Structures are given as structure tokens and as C-alpha cells.
Amino acid sequence: MGFKIALIILFLSIRPWVASGAVTGEIRGQGGERFPIAVSPLKNTGGNTADSARLSTGIADAMVHDLELSGWFKVLDRSAYIENAQSSGVTLGTFDFKDWATIGAEGLVKGGFSVQGDDVTVELRLFDVYQNKERIGKRYTGRVRDYRRIAHKFVDEIINQFTGVPGVFNTRIAYVSNSGGRFKEIFVSHLDGSEKFQVTDNHTINLSPVWSPDGRSILYSSFKDRNQTLFLFELYSGKEIKFTPRGGGRYLSGKFSPDGQTIVATLESGGNTNLYLLDRSGNVIRRLTNDPGIEVSPAWSPDGKQVVFVSDRSGSPQLYILDVSGGAARRLTYSGNYNTSPEWSPRGDRIVYTGRVGNRFAIFTIPVDGGEARKLTSESFDSEDPTWSPDGRFIAFSSNRAGKYHLYVMQAGGDNQRRLTGSGGDDTKPHWSPRLD
Amino acid sequence: MTNRMRIPWSVCGIVALFSIAACAPSATNKPDSAASAKSADADASGADRRAGEGQRGGTGESNTGASSLKQMQEGKSPVTPASSPLKDVFYEFDRYDLSADARSTLRANADWLKNNASARVEIEGHCDERGTSEYNLALGAKRAQAAREFLSSLGIPADRLSTISYGQEIPVCREHSEDCWKQNRRARFVIVQGRSTS
Numbered sequence: 001m002g003f004k005i006a007l008i009i010l011f012l013s014i015r016p017w018v019a020s021g022a023v024t025g026e027i028r029g030q031g032g033e034r035f036p037i038a039v040s041p042l043k044n045t046g047g048n049t050a051d052s053a054r055l056s057t058g059i060a061d062a063m064v065h066d067l068e069l070s071g072w073f074k075v076l077d078r079s080a081y082i083e084n085a086q087s088s089g090v091t092l093g094t095f096d097f098k099d100w101a102t103i104g105a106e107g108l109v110k111g112g113f114s115v116q117g118d119d120v121t122v123e124l125r126l127f128d129v130y131q132n133k134e135r136i137g138k139r140y141t142g143r144v145r146d147y148r149r150i151a152h153k154f155v156d157e158i159i160n161q162f163t164g165v166p167g168v169f170n171t172r173i174a175y176v177s178n179s180g181g182r183f184k185e186i187f188v189s190h191l192d193g194s195e196k197f198q199v200t201d202n203h204t205i206n207l208s209p210v211w212s213p214d215g216r217s218i219l220y221s222s223f224k225d226r227n228q229t230l231f232l233f234e235l236y237s238g239k240e241i242k243f244t245p246r247g248g249g250r251y252l253s254g255k256f257s258p259d260g261q262t263i264v265a266t267l268e269s270g271g272n273t274n275l276y277l278l279d280r281s282g283n284v285i286r287r288l289t290n291d292p293g294i295e296v297s298p299a300w301s302p303d304g305k306q307v308v309f310v311s312d313r314s315g316s317p318q319l320y321i322l323d324v325s326g327g328a329a330r331r332l333t334y335s336g337n338y339n340t341s342p343e344w345s346p347r348g349d350r351i352v353y354t355g356r357v358g359n360r361f362a363i364f365t366i367p368v369d370g371g372e373a374r375k376l377t378s379e380s381f382d383s384e385d386p387t388w389s390p391d392g393r394f395i396a397f398s399s400n401r402a403g404k405y406h407l408y409v410m411q412a413g414g415d416n417q418r419r420l421t422g423s424g425g426d427d428t429k430p431h432w433s434p435r436l437d
Numbered sequence: 438m439t440n441r442m443r444i445p446w447s448v449c450g451i452v453a454l455f456s457i458a459a460c461a462p463s464a465t466n467k468p469d470s471a472a473s474a475k476s477a478d479a480d481a482s483g484a485d486r487r488a489g490e491g492q493r494g495g496t497g498e499s500n501t502g503a504s505s506l507k508q509m510q511e512g513k514s515p516v517t518p519a520s521s522p523l524k525d526v527f528y529e530f531d532r533y534d535l536s537a538d539a540r541s542t543l544r545a546n547a548d549w550l551k552n553n554a555s556a557r558v559e560i561e562g563h564c565d566e567r568g569t570s571e572y573n574l575a576l577g578a579k580r581a582q583a584a585r586e587f588l589s590s591l592g593i594p595a596d597r598l599s600t601i602s603y604g605q606e607i608p609v610c611r612e613h614s615e616d617c618w619k620q621n622r623r624a625r626f627v628i629v630q631g632r633s634t635s
Contacts, residue, residue, distance in 0.1 A: 182509050184606065203510055205606045207570055223506055227601065228574070252574045266571065271582025271600065273575040294575040310572055316531065317572055338531065340569035354569055361568070384569065429570065 034074035035162075037107035038100055038129075039063050041078070041085040042122070045112035051120075055113050055147055056085065059122060062151030063109060065192050066169040069409055070159065070394075071416030076105055085110075090125065092134050100129045109158070113147075120144045124154045126161065136161055148194050168389040172433045173396060173420070174199070174209035174218055175407060180425035186220050188235075188433075191409065193421055199233055200224070208253040211433045213260040221253050230254050230265060230282065243282030245269070252296065254278065257304045264288065264298040264307050264324075275309060277324065288322065289329070299343045299351075301368075308332065308342045308351050319353055321368070333366060335373055341385055344368070345412070347392035352376075354384045363397050365412070376414030383408070387432045396420070398428040501628045505561055505607040515607050515625070522549045523558065523626035526584055527619060530565065533579035535587055543584060546626060547591040560584050561625040562602040563609070565618035570604055577602030584624040599629070 041056045060078075067073040082099040089095045090112045100108045111124035119141060126136040136157050140150040152169040159167030172195075174188045186209045189196035200206045202224035209220040218233045230243040230251040243251050249269030256263055262285065263278040274295050275288040289295045291313055298309040301321075308321050311329070316337040322329040333339045338356035345351065350365040357379040363386045366373040377383035381401040388395055393412055398405045402419065405426040410417040421427045501523050502508060505515030517525050523546045526539040535543070550556060562577030562584075581600035589595050610617035 182512075204506060205603075207574075207606070223603075223606075226506065253571050266575070268575060268578045268602065271578050271585075273578065294572065294579065296571045296575045297569065310569075317568075338568060340572045356568070359567075 035072060035106060036074045036076055036104050037067060037109065038076045038081060038103065038105035039067070039078075039109045040081060040083075040111075042124075043085055043088075043090050043110075043112040044114070045090075045123075046114040051115055051144055055115070055120065055144070059111070059113065059124075059147050059151045060109075062148040062192060062194075063155050066152060066155040066167070067158070069169070069191065069416075069418055070155075070167065071411050071418075072159075072162070073107075076103055090123065092127070092132075097127070097129050097132050100127075105129050107158075109154075115144060118143055118145075120147060120150075122147070122150050124150075126158055148190065148192065152190065152192075165391055165393075166435070168391050168394065168432075168435065170436055171390060172436065173387075173407065174211060174220075174431045174433065175398075175421075175427050176207060176209065176429040177421075177423055177427045178425040179423060186218065187427075188218070189421075191420055199235075208429060210253075210255055210431045212256050213258060213434055215434045215436050219254050219256065219263065221251060228252060232280070232282075241281060243278070245282075246284070251282075255299055257300050258302055259304055264300065266296045266298065275307065288324065297341050301344050302346050302348050306344075308344055310340045310342065319351065319366075332368075332370055333373065334370075339364075343386055343388055345388055345392045346390055350412075352386040352388065352395055354386065363395065363414075365395075374414075376410065377417070385429045387430050388412075389432050390434050396430045396432055398426075398430060501558075501626060504559065504601075504627050504629075505563070505603055505609075505625065509607050514609055516609050517625055521626075522546075522553075523628070525623045525625050528580055528622040528624075530567070530618070530622065531576065533576060533583050535583055539584075540587065543587045544591065547588050547593055550588070550593050550597070555630075556628050557597045557599070557630055559599045559601055559627045559629045560588075561627060562600065562604075563607065563621055563623050563625065564605045565621040566605050566608060566613070567618065568605070570606070574602050574604035574606075577604045580622075580624050584626075 039060045041060045044052045044056060064075045067075050080103045082102065083095060090110045106129050108127040108129050109124065111122060113120055113122045122140045124138055125134055128135050138154060138157060142150055149170060155169045156167035169191060172188050172190055174186060176184050177187050178184050183203045184205045184207065185201060186199040186206045187196055188199060199218055200222065204223040206220055206222045209218050211218060216234060216236055218235065219230060221228055221230050228250045232241040245251060245267055249267050252266040252268055252273065254263040254265035265276050265278050266273050267276050272292055274290060275298050277285040277288055279285055291311065294312040296310050298307045300307055306321055306323055308319055310317050311320050317340050319332040319339050319342050320329040321332055336355045340354050342351050342353040350367055352363060352365045354361050355364045360379040361382045361384050362375050362379050363377045363383045364373045364375050381399060383397050383399040386395050386397040394409055395412055396407060396409045399408050405428050406422060407420040407427050407430050408417055409420055500518050501521045502518050508515045524542045526542045560581040562581030564573035564577050578600065581602055585598045585600050588598055608621045610620040
């Protein structure tokens with residue numbers, strides 16, 4: 001497998017943008033609203049023009065998608081733009097900021113590209129329209145077909161410029177889809193649905209995909225060998241390891257510890273489910289729970305010292321937290337009679353989960369120390385299977401609000417709920433990757 | 438921040454991306470191991486490891502239908518045939534205790550099993566679509582185990598009874614209503630032969 005070196009980033013200039021609200025992690029425009037930003041179609045600065053239109057608007061469209069998904073920006077409609085992207089310049093002094101101030105833009109993204117064979121070089125810049133300054137300038141070189149990744153990486157830089165923490169758009173989501181049929185297979189794709197890749201194709205039921213912390217492997221459970229168990233699939237090599245419980249039983253799901261060295265897994269044996277700590281090969285290191293009831297859906301604290309999980313030991317499924325080093329579990333949720341699928345925020349402060357409201361399911365978060373749970377989604381439809389973005393600022397989940405189950409993203413407080421996927425089937429059980437290179 | 442070159446970092450990323458595309462087919466083109474009857478069940482006793490799948494075996498005249506997974510793979514609904522000597526038992530939402538009706542059905546199933554002593558049965562636990570997939574897999578395991586333990590208490594040897602949970606994954610009814618959900622909250626009994634028990 002000979003791969004060409006394809007993506008080189010040159011940091012042309014980085015200066016702090018003292019934008020309003022920059023230190024709070026919030027991005028707001030001058031009026032306190034979403035930050036108004038314009039994203040110009042890119043200028044073709046030379047080379048083959050066969051892909052010109054696709055690249056010019058495609059890269060801009062990918063950036064617009066990400067900026068809108070973040071919920072922090074108001075992207076000004078392209079039809080209002082005054083200047084001609086192909087005839088005006090892309091560097092400071094070669095275009096007129098008034099053309100952008102006039103339409104209300106406070107930020108402006110401009111860029112150019114040139115194609116050389118299968119490769120494309122893209123320069124992108126972020127300008128401060130009020131102060132007539134350049135804030136970020138970067139040059140990327142990659143394969144033409146990877147142009148959307150370049151856009152995602154630049155938006156991550158834009159968000160870093162405003163908040164001090166990079167964005168999470170150069171990431172992927174692993175999820176389960178039935179593609180309109182009855183089999184459930186594992187897929188991964190970018191947040192915008194691009195570069196969709198089918199991980200399993202065994203025509204059975206595959207569930208609970210999770211990323212390894214290095215972003216190189218997917219752990220999932222499958223019925224492909226008839227009895228359900230876990231499989232660890234390496235995306236790079238295509239190698240796969242099967243986890244076989246030595247003492248019998250079936251692994252229902254697993255989650256990598258933050259350091260990637262261990263896995264907490266649910267093992268069902270004789271009708272009972274309990275949590276076990278495994279090594280990366282699926283060998284039991286030690287048992288974590290010993291309860292006759294249902295103990296499932298473990299998730300790690302970001303420091304790797306605790307696990308939140310679901311137990312029905314009280315008579316209904318509720319969330320509990322235990323120390324991996326030992327000791328009794330502490331009950332976390334007391335409201336509601338059906339609380340499941342917890343995930344611990346990478347920021348450490350809150351746990352997101354699925355709770356039953358009447359006959360519907362909604363996404364909630366609750367402080368790690370207990371207290372008032374906050375409902376983030378409406379009970380006029382179902383929302384389930386929440387997963388945090390790697391920066392803890394967003395939550396992806398599945399919901400049937402548009403009929404079938406699709407994947408959605410919202411801000412961690414519940415604002416700006418937007419649909420990600422639109423396949424013909426039900427898309428469920430999303431798991432957000434770590435930041436990718 | 439200073440101007441930094443991140444070339445190695447970037448190269449790593451792109452290699453990862455291309456590797457996926459390049460390596461995936463070999464991984465996904467493996468033979469469909471689900472079609473093989475070789476079981477990975479660690480409980481298998483050596484004598485019981487002969488191949489067997491679904492409805493093969495059992496007594497000639499009895500038909501419980503194949504396993505729900507196999508039926509799904511063949512594009513069929515995992516319905517228990519009306520002619521099956523082993524009837525489904527049903528459960529309340531988020532419950533795995535056995536109702537009076539469920540016990541009555543299990544007694545009849547036990548009678549048939551006593552009269553057909555060569556039959557081995559896999560008990561499937563199923564759930565309705567509501568709730569979380571993983572919790573429902575655990576709940577289905579509880580339902581299957583409750584049925585197994587009751588049959589054992591009626592004198593059916595435990596080594597003739599194995600369990601599997603399909604959670605909410607293979608519903609027999611696909612509408613979104615209680616009428617449908619109650620049909621899916623069930624234990625199903627599939628005659629298998631030569632299959633290990635757990």
C-alpha cells in the first residue's frame with residue numbers, strides 16, 4: 001500500500017482575534033447574536049479547471065455546513081455577496097472590506113485553490129471585517145477528493161481562533177444503519193455524511209460501535225458468529241480480533257478507557273449481565289460488578305477512574321457510578337423510571353443519558369455529583385443514544401422526529417438541533433470519534 | 438503560537454484515511470460466518486459440537502421454525518408457526534417475571550418436552566422497540582432465563598435448554614403501537630439439535 005504524502009499544513013500567520021466573548025467559549029457577533037460570517041466561494045488560482053466549480057463552491061459549502069452546525073455563526077447567504085469571487089483577490093489589500101461590511105459580515109472566509117493532477121493546494125484565510133485584518137491564513141495540500149477534509153480542518157481553526165479550543169469538525173461518527181433493510185451494519189462517516197464507509201457487511205445484526213481513543217479501531221458487538229460477542233476492527237489494516245469470553249456467556253458491548261489500554265464490557269451469562277474490565281485482546285482483567293440484576297451500558301469518566309452504568313437493582317433502570325478500583329456503586333439518577341445509555345462528558349462535569357418521558361424517550365444531562373437533570377429534547381418524538389463530541393461542547397444522538405431514525409447534533413445545552421444523516425433507513429447508536437489528524 | 442510544521446502529524450492522518458479505503462474490502466469480503474453452524478459458544482461441550490442450525494433436527498413432525506436470526510437472514514418474519522408444539526410466552530414492558538398465562542404456556546411446553554426427550558430447545562428472549570438496545574439485550578436475556586428456569590423447575594434437564602437474547606433487534610411485529618409491542622415482548626422456543634447448551 002503505497003500512499004502519497006498528501007496533506008501539508010503551513011501556518012502562514014496566527015494572531016489572536018480579540019473578538020467579543022472570545023474568552024468565554026461562546027461566539028457572538030457585535031449585537032450578541034450569532035456571529036455573522038461570510039464564506040466566499042474559492043478562487044481558482046491556476047491549474048486544471050475541470051473541477052473548478054465543484055471545488056470553488058464545494059469547499060465553501062463544507063465550511064458553511066460546519067459553521068452552521070456549530071450554532072455559533074450566522075452564515076450570510078451567498079446570493080447577497082457583492083464581489084465576484086473569481087475576479088477579486090484573496091489576500092489582504094486585494095479586495096474591498098466594504099463589500100462585506102455592507103452586507104453585515106463581521107467575519108469573512110476567503111481562499112483560493114489550484115489543482116495539479118489529482119492534488120489540490122488550498123489557501124484559506126479568515127478576515128476581521130471590522131478591523132480590516134487577517135486573523136488566520138493556512139495552506140493545505142491534499143488529494144482533490146479530500147477537499148472536504150480541508151474545509152473541516154479550517155473551520156476547526158476558526159473555532160480555535162474564537163474560543164481557544166479547536167472545533168470538532170475533522171472527526172467522524174460511527175453508527176448503526178439498517179439502510180432500509182433488516183440487517184444492521186456499522187458505518188462511519190464525517191459529520192456531513194461524506195466519506196461514508198461500511199465497516200461490517202455480514203448480513204446479521206451489528207451494534208454498539210465505539211472508537212478507540214486513537215481513532216484507529218472500532219469495537220462493536222455482532223451476531224455474525226451467531227452468538228453475540230465483541231469484535232475489534234482496525235480501520236487501517238482491516239484486521240479484526242474476536243473477543244471470546246473464556247468462562248462462557250456473551251459480550252454485549254464495550255468501551256475503551258481514555259488511555260486506550262483497557263475496555264469495560266458488559267458480559268451476559270446465565271441471564272445476568274455484569275461489567276468486566278478487559279484488556280485490548282478481550283481477556284478479563286477483573287470483574288467490576290456482581291449483581292443478580294441487569295448491569296449494562298458502562299462509560300468511562302475522562303480521568304479513567306470511574307464508570308457510569310445502568311443497573312436495574314432498584315427495580316427500574318437507573319444510572320450508577322462506581323470506582324474502577326473497587327467499592328460500592330453510587331446511584332446518580334432518581335427522577336424517572338427508565339434512564340439508560342449514559343456517556344460522561346469529556347469535560348468531566350455532566351453525564352448525558354436517555355430517559356423515558358411518558359411513552360417517549362428524551363436526552364437529558366445531569367451533573368456528575370447528582371442534582372437536577374436537564375431535558376434537552378422534546379418528548380413529542382423519541383431521541384436516544386447520546387454521544388459527546390471530543391470537546392464536550394456538542395452531543396450527537398438519534399431521533400425519529402422526521403419519521404425514521406436519523407442522527408442529529410446539538411449544542412451541549414440542547415440548542416441548535418440539526419440533522420446529520422439522511423439515509424433511507426434507520427441510523428442509530430452514534431459514537432463520536434476523537435479528533436482525527 | 439509560533440509557525441509550526443506539522444508534516445508527520447498530517448501524513449499520519451492521510452495514511453489512515455487511505456488505509457481505510459484500501460483495506461476495507463478484504464475485511465468485509467470474508468465469508469459470512471453467520472451462515473456457518475460452527476458456534477463460538479464457550480459453553481459448548483465437545484460431544485455437542487456437531488453442526489446444526491435452526492429447525493434441523495427435533496422430532497420429525499414438530500416445527501418451531503428456525504432461529505429468529507436465521508429467519509431474518511432468509512427474509513422471513515421470525516414468527517412461531519401456529520403448528521409449533523412450543524408456544525411463545527409474553528412479558529410486560531421492562532419486566533421479566535412470568536405471568537399466570539406465561540406459566541400455563543410453559544407447563545404445556547414442558548409436557549411436550551417430556552414426551553420428546555431428544556429435543557433440545559434454544560429459548561430466545563425478545564423485547565419491544567422502546568428503550569435502549571443494550572438494555573433490551575440484557576432484558577431479553579433475563580426473559581429467556583426466566584423461562585428456562587421455570588422449565589427446569591418442571592423437570593426439564595437444563596442441558597436441553599439454551600438461551601439467547603435478541604433484545605429489540607428482531608421484532609415479529611414492526612408497527613409502533615402497544616398491540617405490536619406486546620407481541621414482541623416474548624420468549625420464543627426453537628428446537629435445535631446438536632447445539633450446545635448454555
